[in-house]
Amino acid sequence: METLKPLGQYLAVMLLSPLLPGVINRVKAFFGGRRGRPLLQLYSDLYKLTRKTPVYSRTTTWVFRAGPVIGVSAMLTALAVLPFAGRPSFLAFDGDFIFLIYLLGLARFATVLAALDTGSAFEGIGASREMQFAVFAEPAFFLGLAALARVTGHTSLSAMFGALTEDIWRTAAPVLALLTASFFIVLLAENSRVPADDPDTHLELTMIHEVMALDHSGPDLACILYGAALKFWVFGALIACMVLPRHSGSWFSDSALFLLVMLATAAAVGVVESVIARLRLIKVPYMLITAFAFSALALIFQMGR
Amino acid sequence: MHTFAELIIVFVILMDLALAVTGSLSTCIKLVALQGVVAGVLPLLAGHGAPYVRAALFAAVIVTLKGAVFPWLLMRARDKSGARKDVEPLISYPASIMLCLGAFIASSWMGSRLPLPETEVAWIVPASLATVFTGFLLITTRTKAITQVLGYLVIENGIYIFGLALFVEQPMMVELAILLDVFVAVFVMGIAIFHISREFDHIDTAELSELSDWRRGEYGK
Numbered sequence: 127m128e129t130l131k132p133l134g135q136y137l138a139v140m141l142l143s144p145l146l147p148g149v150i151n152r153v154k155a156f157f158g159g160r161r162g163r164p165l166l167q168l169y170s171d172l173y174k175l176t177r178k179t180p181v182y183s184r185t186t187t188w189v190f191r192a193g194p195v196i197g198v199s200a201m202l203t204a205l206a207v208l209p210f211a212g213r214p215s216f217l218a219f220d221g222d223f224i225f226l227i228y229l230l231g232l233a234r235f236a237t238v239l240a241a242l243d244t245g246s247a248f249e250g251i252g253a254s255r256e257m258q259f260a261v262f263a264e265p266a267f268f269l270g271l272a273a274l275a276r277v278t279g280h281t282s283l284s285a286m287f288g289a290l291t292e293d294i295w296r297t298a299a300p301v302l303a304l305l306t307a308s309f310f311i312v313l314l315a316e317n318s319r320v321p322a323d324d325p326d327t328h329l330e331l332t333m334i335h336e337v338m339a340l341d342h343s344g345p346d347l348a349c350i351l352y353g354a355a356l357k358f359w360v361f362g363a364l365i366a367c368m369v370l371p372r373h374s375g376s377w378f379s380d381s382a383l384f385l386l387v388m389l390a391t392a393a394a395v396g397v398v399e400s401v402i403a404r405l406r407l408i409k410v411p412y413m414l415i416t417a418f419a420f421s422a423l424a425l426i427f428q429m430g431r
Numbered sequence: 432m433h434t435f436a437e438l439i440i441v442f443v444i445l446m447d448l449a450l451a452v453t454g455s456l457s458t459c460i461k462l463v464a465l466q467g468v469v470a471g472v473l474p475l476l477a478g479h480g481a482p483y484v485r486a487a488l489f490a491a492v493i494v495t496l497k498g499a500v501f502p503w504l505l506m507r508a509r510d511k512s513g514a515r516k517d518v519e520p521l522i523s524y525p526a527s528i529m530l531c532l533g534a535f536i537a538s539s540w541m542g543s544r545l546p547l548p549e550t551e552v553a554w555i556v557p558a559s560l561a562t563v564f565t566g567f568l569l570i571t572t573r574t575k576a577i578t579q580v581l582g583y584l585v586i587e588n589g590i591y592i593f594g595l596a597l598f599v600e601q602p603m604m605v606e607l608a609i610l611l612d613v614f615v616a617v618f619v620m621g622i623a624i625f626h627i628s629r630e631f632d633h634i635d636t637a638e639l640s641e642l643s644d645w646r647r648g649e650y651g652k
Contacts (some may be wrong), residue, residue, distance in 0.1 A: 363443060412525065430554060
């Protein structure tokens with residue numbers, strides 16, 4: 127039974143992650159006074175897309191076809207090192223937070239290469255912007271995880287969040303609060319949510335992430351959409367593990383609470399999207415530099431203790 | 432309770448960062464006022480065993496002055512000078528925030544080396560030094576005369592917090608004298624800014640470094 131639990135958690139993540147974008151959309155619709163799409167819309171979209179025949183442009187090469195597959199498999203690997211409800215994952219090893227960051231980098235690299243492979247000017251714009259923001263988001267994320275490693279004294283994600291107890295929150299509350307804020311900003315930017323990018327926009331000139339997926343169709347597009355949902359889960363799980371330091375010992379109640387916090391995180395993203403407008407493109411790096419400053423401050427505080 | 436005081440210290444530092452990136456003059460004034468209020472409340476949380484009524488009285492005076500009187504005076508100066516509503520920095524905002532972070536790193540190093548009495552609230556010395564540095568940053572990298580007053584107030588906030596680290600409670604006379612000085616200074620500077628803007632049609636300090644006769648090339652004629 128004990129060996130089955132991590133596997134069960136992994137399967138649960140794979141099944142549940144497309145639910146979160148649905149939650150965000152419902153919250154946004156609620157704020158807009160609409161009913162919104164069904165909660166399970168992404169599942170039907172994915173099912174529909176997998177049955178379609180993909181269309182490939184004659185100018186594209188194998189790089190274009192490999193992009194979505196590499197993207198989604200990098201995310202699936204990332205989920206294998208990610209703790210679930212503060213419980214260790216089955217692939218945990220020392221220093222796996224660096225592995226996680228490189229997997230995110232690999233997924234981004236594959237998506238950008240696939241976008242550039244189409245030779246379309248719009249996709250080039252999207253790729254350039256994606257990379258530009260990643261330059262600011264990655265140091266913030268890396269420094270944040272390094273500060274967390276320093277707080278807990280472990281270098282594996284599972285051990286880090288496993289060691290995060292209420293006592294640590296009591297003594298190092300400022301550090302952890304700063305880190306949570308920093309991770310939330312990085313979540314918004316990395317998942318192309320509103321202050322950085324509008325996932326619902328359909329004007330190529332203003333899109334960032336979506337424009338890179340314009341030429342993908344059928345199962346490839348399904349891979350990209352599913353990979354985006356998994357990526358949201360990765361960042362959401364980091365925040366949920368952070369704000370949920372209590373481990374009652376009961377696997378069932380821990381997991382239920384964790385899922386509830388994940389839904390709350392998605393709802394929070396929906397609220398943020400509803401109440402603030404998208405930033406001007408040149409202001410987005412400022413927001414990410416703020417996240418970097420939060421992470422750096424947290425690290426300095428922890429060193430100065 | 433000390434965790435709460437630490438949270439306030441973190442809040443003060445975050446406000447330093449916010450001051451470094453805020454472009455709107457009125458937001459800057461409000462941030463400085465908020466920082467002053469938060470710093471004024473701090474001794475109530477960090478103090479212990481001291482006469483409580485006196486501390487509360489001080490806090491009340493500081494909160495009224497820094498939270499209500501100064502912002503009112505500065506807003507008035509801003510409106511009367513008819514200046515543009517942004518701070519017009521000489522360096523970019525990301526550079527400002529990086530300088531602020533660097534200042535914080537330097538001040539935590541300095542704070543660990545200064546031979547000061549042990550304080551129970553962590554980071555109080557680094558935070559005060561970083562606040563003083565932010566004040567200098569505001570004075571040197573913003574072009575308006577009004578931001579120089581703001582920088583002066585931020586430095587005063589920093590020195591006040593530094594004083595907390597040393598004494599927890601400062602002698603009454605010293606504290607009142609400092610407050611009076613700051614009040615007079617802000618009052619005089621408010622009037623001065625008004626007169627400068629009336630004489631020169633602007634409050635840009637870069638332009639004030641040259642004499643008006645000299646600029647027109649009439650010097651020596």
